[in-house]
Amino acid sequence: MTTTATDAVPAYEDVKAARERVHGVVRPVPVLETDRGSFGTARVFLALDFTQSTGSFKDRGAANFTAAHLTAGTMPAAGVVIASGGNAGLACAWAAQRNAIPATVFLPTTAPAVKVAKLRTYGADVRQVGAEYAEAAAAAARFAADTGALASHAYDDPYIAAGAGTLLGEIHAQVPGLDTVIVAVGGGGLFTGTAVAAHALGVRVVAVEPENCRALNAAIEAGEVVDVEVDSVAADSLGARRVSRAALHWARRTGARSVLVTDDAIRAARQLLWDHRHLAVEHAAATALAALTSGAYTPGDGERVAVVLCGANTDPSDLVTT
Structure with missing residues:
Protein backbone atom coordinates (compact mmCIF):
# COMPACT_ATOMS: atom_id res chain seq x y z
CA MET A 1 0.00 0.00 0.00
CA THR A 2 1.23 3.47 -0.83
CA THR A 3 0.10 4.81 2.53
CA THR A 4 0.40 3.36 6.01
CA ALA A 5 -1.90 3.36 9.01
CA THR A 6 -0.19 6.51 10.27
CA ASP A 7 -0.51 8.36 6.98
CA ALA A 8 -3.70 10.37 6.62
CA VAL A 9 -3.65 10.76 2.83
CA PRO A 10 -4.42 7.83 0.51
CA ALA A 11 -3.47 7.90 -3.17
CA TYR A 12 -5.10 6.45 -6.28
CA GLU A 13 -2.88 3.37 -6.06
CA ASP A 14 -4.58 2.66 -2.72
CA VAL A 15 -8.02 2.90 -4.31
CA LYS A 16 -6.95 0.45 -7.03
CA ALA A 17 -5.62 -1.97 -4.39
CA ALA A 18 -8.87 -1.62 -2.47
CA ARG A 19 -10.83 -2.46 -5.62
CA GLU A 20 -9.04 -5.82 -5.80
CA ARG A 21 -9.68 -6.55 -2.12
CA VAL A 22 -13.40 -5.75 -2.12
CA HIS A 23 -14.26 -7.30 -5.48
CA GLY A 24 -16.88 -9.96 -4.95
CA VAL A 25 -17.39 -8.85 -1.34
CA ALA A 42 -28.28 18.44 -17.21
CA ARG A 43 -28.45 14.67 -16.92
CA VAL A 44 -28.56 13.56 -13.30
CA PHE A 45 -27.90 10.02 -12.13
CA LEU A 46 -28.55 8.53 -8.69
CA ALA A 47 -25.89 6.13 -7.38
CA LEU A 48 -27.71 3.82 -4.96
CA ASP A 49 -24.88 2.67 -2.73
CA PHE A 50 -27.27 2.17 0.17
CA THR A 51 -27.95 -1.22 -1.44
CA GLN A 52 -24.84 -2.62 0.25
CA SER A 53 -25.28 -5.42 2.80
CA THR A 54 -25.46 -3.09 5.81
CA GLY A 55 -27.38 -0.32 4.06
CA SER A 56 -24.58 2.14 3.33
CA PHE A 57 -21.38 2.75 1.36
CA LYS A 58 -19.42 2.05 4.55
CA ASP A 59 -19.15 -1.65 3.62
CA ARG A 60 -16.50 -0.70 1.08
CA GLY A 61 -14.09 0.79 3.60
CA ALA A 62 -14.74 -1.88 6.23
CA ALA A 63 -14.15 -4.71 3.76
CA ASN A 64 -10.89 -3.12 2.60
CA PHE A 65 -9.69 -2.38 6.15
CA THR A 66 -10.39 -5.92 7.36
CA ALA A 67 -8.89 -7.66 4.33
CA ALA A 68 -5.75 -5.51 4.41
CA HIS A 69 -5.07 -6.20 8.10
CA LEU A 70 -5.78 -9.91 7.79
CA THR A 71 -3.36 -10.16 4.86
CA ALA A 72 -0.71 -8.19 6.74
CA GLY A 73 -1.14 -10.28 9.91
CA THR A 74 -1.99 -7.19 11.95
CA MET A 75 -5.45 -8.23 13.15
CA PRO A 76 -5.16 -9.04 16.90
CA ALA A 77 -7.04 -11.79 18.71
CA ALA A 78 -8.95 -9.05 20.57
CA GLY A 79 -10.51 -8.09 17.27
CA VAL A 80 -11.51 -4.64 16.13
CA VAL A 81 -13.10 -1.65 17.87
CA ILE A 82 -14.75 1.38 16.29
CA ALA A 83 -16.75 4.44 17.26
CA SER A 84 -19.57 5.34 14.94
CA GLY A 85 -22.78 7.26 14.48
CA GLY A 86 -24.13 3.93 13.28
CA ASN A 87 -23.26 3.12 9.67
CA ALA A 88 -19.51 2.67 10.09
CA GLY A 89 -20.15 0.46 13.10
CA LEU A 90 -22.58 -1.65 11.09
CA ALA A 91 -20.06 -2.11 8.31
CA CYS A 92 -17.23 -2.89 10.73
CA ALA A 93 -19.35 -5.49 12.53
CA TRP A 94 -20.47 -7.01 9.22
CA ALA A 95 -16.90 -7.31 7.92
CA ALA A 96 -15.72 -8.73 11.24
CA GLN A 97 -18.51 -11.30 11.36
CA ARG A 98 -17.67 -12.47 7.83
CA ASN A 99 -14.16 -13.25 9.07
CA ALA A 100 -15.03 -14.54 12.57
CA ILE A 101 -13.39 -11.52 14.23
CA PRO A 102 -14.69 -9.99 17.51
CA ALA A 103 -16.07 -6.47 17.04
CA THR A 104 -16.85 -3.85 19.68
CA VAL A 105 -18.79 -0.80 18.55
CA PHE A 106 -19.16 2.42 20.54
CA LEU A 107 -22.14 4.62 19.62
CA PRO A 108 -23.46 7.89 21.03
CA THR A 109 -26.72 7.59 22.91
CA THR A 110 -28.34 9.63 20.12
CA ALA A 111 -27.73 6.93 17.50
CA PRO A 112 -30.99 5.93 15.74
CA ALA A 113 -32.62 2.88 17.31
CA VAL A 114 -32.86 1.22 13.90
CA LYS A 115 -29.06 1.23 13.63
CA VAL A 116 -28.50 -0.01 17.18
CA ALA A 117 -30.90 -2.90 16.67
CA LYS A 118 -29.32 -3.84 13.35
CA LEU A 119 -25.84 -3.78 14.90
CA ARG A 120 -26.75 -6.47 17.35
CA THR A 121 -27.72 -8.80 14.50
CA TYR A 122 -24.05 -8.83 13.42
CA GLY A 123 -22.92 -10.12 16.80
CA ALA A 124 -21.15 -6.93 17.82
CA ASP A 125 -20.57 -5.86 21.43
CA VAL A 126 -22.54 -2.59 21.32
CA ARG A 127 -21.77 0.16 23.85
CA GLN A 128 -23.48 3.56 23.89
CA VAL A 129 -21.50 6.42 25.41
CA GLY A 130 -22.09 10.19 25.31
CA ALA A 131 -24.38 12.31 23.18
CA GLU A 132 -21.95 12.93 20.28
CA TYR A 133 -19.65 10.89 18.09
CA ALA A 134 -16.57 12.50 19.67
CA GLU A 135 -17.46 11.09 23.10
CA ALA A 136 -17.98 7.61 21.69
CA ALA A 137 -14.65 7.93 19.87
CA ALA A 138 -12.83 8.76 23.10
CA ALA A 139 -14.35 5.69 24.78
CA ALA A 140 -13.34 3.49 21.84
CA ALA A 141 -9.76 4.77 22.05
CA ARG A 142 -9.59 3.87 25.73
CA PHE A 143 -10.96 0.41 24.97
CA ALA A 144 -8.31 -0.16 22.29
CA ALA A 145 -5.54 0.89 24.69
CA ASP A 146 -6.85 -1.37 27.45
CA THR A 147 -7.55 -4.51 25.39
CA GLY A 148 -5.18 -4.41 22.44
CA ALA A 149 -8.09 -4.41 19.97
CA LEU A 150 -7.32 -2.92 16.56
CA ALA A 151 -8.80 0.57 16.33
CA SER A 152 -10.72 1.22 13.16
CA HIS A 153 -12.07 4.65 12.35
CA ALA A 154 -15.34 5.77 10.86
CA TYR A 155 -13.58 7.93 8.26
CA ASP A 156 -10.00 8.97 9.12
CA ASP A 157 -8.07 5.91 7.97
CA PRO A 158 -6.40 5.37 4.57
CA LEU A 178 -19.41 11.84 -16.23
CA ASP A 179 -18.58 15.43 -15.35
CA THR A 180 -19.46 15.80 -11.67
CA VAL A 181 -20.09 13.71 -8.59
CA ILE A 182 -21.99 15.09 -5.60
CA VAL A 183 -21.34 13.59 -2.16
CA ALA A 184 -22.45 14.38 1.37
CA VAL A 185 -19.63 14.99 3.83
CA GLY A 186 -19.41 14.11 7.51
CA GLY A 187 -15.90 13.30 8.66
CA GLY A 188 -14.65 13.00 5.12
CA GLY A 189 -13.99 9.32 4.37
CA LEU A 190 -16.33 9.09 1.39
CA PHE A 191 -15.29 12.52 0.20
CA THR A 192 -11.58 11.67 0.41
CA GLY A 193 -11.86 8.39 -1.48
CA THR A 194 -14.15 9.96 -4.06
CA ALA A 195 -11.84 12.94 -4.56
CA VAL A 196 -8.82 10.66 -5.00
CA ALA A 197 -10.61 8.68 -7.71
CA ALA A 198 -12.18 11.78 -9.25
CA HIS A 199 -8.79 13.43 -9.63
CA ALA A 200 -7.53 10.41 -11.56
CA LEU A 201 -10.67 10.14 -13.70
CA GLY A 202 -11.09 13.83 -14.48
CA VAL A 203 -14.35 14.29 -12.57
CA ARG A 204 -15.18 17.34 -10.45
CA VAL A 205 -16.44 16.89 -6.90
CA VAL A 206 -19.16 18.80 -5.09
CA ALA A 207 -19.05 18.35 -1.31
CA VAL A 208 -22.36 18.96 0.47
CA GLU A 209 -22.88 19.56 4.20
CA PRO A 210 -25.72 20.71 6.43
CA GLU A 211 -25.36 24.34 7.47
CA ASN A 212 -24.75 23.32 11.07
CA CYS A 213 -22.48 20.34 10.37
CA ARG A 214 -19.90 22.05 8.17
CA ALA A 215 -16.57 20.48 9.14
CA LEU A 216 -15.09 20.45 5.61
CA ASN A 217 -16.50 23.82 4.65
CA ALA A 218 -15.06 25.39 7.81
CA ALA A 219 -11.68 23.74 7.25
CA ILE A 220 -11.48 25.07 3.70
CA GLU A 221 -12.44 28.53 4.95
CA ALA A 222 -9.88 28.44 7.78
CA GLY A 223 -7.12 26.77 5.77
CA GLU A 224 -6.80 24.10 8.44
CA VAL A 225 -8.85 21.48 10.25
CA VAL A 226 -11.02 23.13 12.92
CA ASP A 227 -13.73 22.05 15.35
CA VAL A 228 -17.32 22.93 14.50
CA GLU A 229 -20.65 22.77 16.26
CA VAL A 230 -22.88 19.84 15.31
CA ASP A 231 -26.63 20.38 15.02
CA SER A 232 -28.57 18.93 12.09
CA VAL A 233 -31.26 16.46 11.19
CA ALA A 234 -28.45 14.55 9.44
CA ALA A 235 -26.06 14.67 12.40
CA ASP A 236 -26.32 10.94 13.14
CA SER A 237 -24.30 10.30 9.96
CA LEU A 238 -22.71 13.69 9.19
CA GLY A 239 -22.07 14.92 12.72
CA ALA A 240 -18.28 14.88 12.92
CA ARG A 241 -16.85 17.81 14.86
CA ARG A 242 -13.87 17.98 12.53
CA VAL A 243 -13.03 16.69 9.08
CA SER A 244 -9.99 14.54 8.42
CA ARG A 245 -6.77 16.17 7.23
CA ALA A 246 -6.90 13.88 4.20
CA ALA A 247 -10.26 15.38 3.24
CA LEU A 248 -8.89 18.92 3.47
CA HIS A 249 -5.81 17.88 1.47
CA TRP A 250 -7.90 16.43 -1.36
CA ALA A 251 -10.39 19.31 -1.27
CA ARG A 252 -7.51 21.68 -1.94
CA ARG A 253 -5.83 19.44 -4.50
CA THR A 254 -8.99 18.92 -6.54
CA GLY A 255 -10.49 22.37 -6.06
CA ALA A 256 -13.66 20.69 -4.85
CA ARG A 257 -16.77 22.83 -4.61
CA SER A 258 -18.08 23.03 -1.03
CA VAL A 259 -21.75 23.91 -0.55
CA LEU A 260 -24.11 24.05 2.42
CA VAL A 261 -27.80 23.16 2.62
CA THR A 262 -30.47 23.74 5.24
CA ASP A 263 -32.19 21.03 7.23
CA ASP A 264 -35.44 21.98 5.51
CA ALA A 265 -33.80 21.37 2.13
CA ILE A 266 -32.54 18.00 3.33
CA ARG A 267 -36.00 16.97 4.52
CA ALA A 268 -37.54 18.09 1.24
CA ALA A 269 -35.00 16.14 -0.84
CA ARG A 270 -35.58 13.03 1.24
CA GLN A 271 -39.33 13.33 0.74
CA LEU A 272 -38.81 13.89 -2.99
CA LEU A 273 -36.89 10.62 -3.29
CA TRP A 274 -39.77 8.84 -1.59
CA ASP A 275 -42.47 10.55 -3.65
CA HIS A 276 -40.83 10.01 -7.04
CA ARG A 277 -38.75 6.85 -6.60
CA HIS A 278 -40.09 5.21 -3.43
CA LEU A 279 -36.56 5.38 -2.04
CA ALA A 280 -36.45 5.69 1.75
CA VAL A 281 -32.99 7.07 2.48
CA GLU A 282 -31.24 8.62 5.44
CA HIS A 283 -31.10 12.37 5.82
CA ALA A 284 -27.37 12.11 5.06
CA ALA A 285 -28.10 10.60 1.65
CA ALA A 286 -30.72 13.26 0.94
CA THR A 287 -28.14 15.92 1.81
CA ALA A 288 -26.30 15.21 -1.44
CA LEU A 289 -29.44 15.56 -3.55
CA ALA A 290 -30.42 18.71 -1.64
CA ALA A 291 -27.49 20.49 -3.28
CA LEU A 292 -29.40 20.23 -6.58
CA THR A 293 -32.97 20.61 -5.38
CA PRO A 299 -25.27 22.12 -13.09
CA GLY A 300 -24.42 23.56 -16.48
CA ASP A 301 -26.10 22.78 -19.78
CA GLY A 302 -25.64 19.12 -20.65
CA GLU A 303 -23.59 18.43 -17.51
CA ARG A 304 -23.60 14.80 -16.43
CA VAL A 305 -23.94 14.61 -12.67
CA ALA A 306 -23.94 11.63 -10.32
CA VAL A 307 -25.49 12.03 -6.87
CA VAL A 308 -24.33 9.49 -4.29
CA LEU A 309 -27.15 8.21 -2.10
CA CYS A 310 -24.93 6.89 0.63
CA GLY A 311 -27.19 5.25 3.21
CA ALA A 312 -30.70 4.03 4.01
CA ASN A 313 -30.56 2.92 7.64
CA THR A 314 -33.56 5.02 8.57
CA ASP A 315 -36.99 4.84 10.07
CA PRO A 316 -39.32 5.66 7.14
CA SER A 317 -42.34 6.36 9.35
CA ASP A 318 -41.86 10.12 8.98
CA LEU A 319 -42.09 9.99 5.19
CA VAL A 320 -45.50 11.23 4.07
CA THR A 321 -47.28 9.12 1.49
CA THR A 322 -48.88 11.35 -1.13
Missing part, protein backbone atom coordinates in the same frame (compact mmCIF):
# COMPACT_ATOMS: atom_id res chain seq x y z
CA VAL A 26 -19.28 -5.60 -1.80
CA ARG A 27 -22.16 -5.15 -4.21
CA PRO A 28 -21.71 -3.18 -7.46
CA VAL A 29 -23.58 0.11 -7.22
CA PRO A 30 -26.85 0.44 -9.17
CA VAL A 31 -27.08 3.74 -11.08
CA LEU A 32 -30.42 5.21 -12.19
CA GLU A 33 -31.02 8.30 -14.30
CA THR A 34 -33.58 10.83 -13.09
CA ASP A 35 -36.31 12.06 -15.41
CA ARG A 36 -34.94 14.16 -18.24
CA GLY A 37 -35.66 17.83 -17.76
CA SER A 38 -35.77 17.65 -13.97
CA PHE A 39 -32.61 19.76 -13.78
CA GLY A 40 -32.70 21.68 -17.04
CA THR A 41 -30.58 20.11 -19.74
CA TYR A 159 -7.88 1.88 4.15
CA ILE A 160 -11.37 3.17 4.96
CA ALA A 161 -11.11 6.12 2.58
CA ALA A 162 -9.53 4.06 -0.20
CA GLY A 163 -12.31 1.51 0.10
CA ALA A 164 -14.91 4.26 -0.21
CA GLY A 165 -13.09 5.48 -3.30
CA THR A 166 -13.94 2.28 -5.18
CA LEU A 167 -17.46 3.61 -5.65
CA LEU A 168 -16.61 6.30 -8.18
CA GLY A 169 -14.98 3.90 -10.63
CA GLU A 170 -18.19 1.88 -10.73
CA ILE A 171 -20.27 5.02 -11.35
CA HIS A 172 -17.86 6.26 -14.01
CA ALA A 173 -18.10 2.96 -15.89
CA GLN A 174 -21.90 3.29 -16.04
CA VAL A 175 -22.06 7.00 -16.92
CA PRO A 176 -19.76 7.69 -19.88
CA GLY A 177 -18.69 11.31 -19.93
CA SER A 294 -32.18 23.67 -3.26
CA GLY A 295 -30.06 25.38 -5.90
CA ALA A 296 -26.88 25.26 -3.81
CA TYR A 297 -25.29 23.68 -6.87
CA THR A 298 -26.66 24.38 -10.35
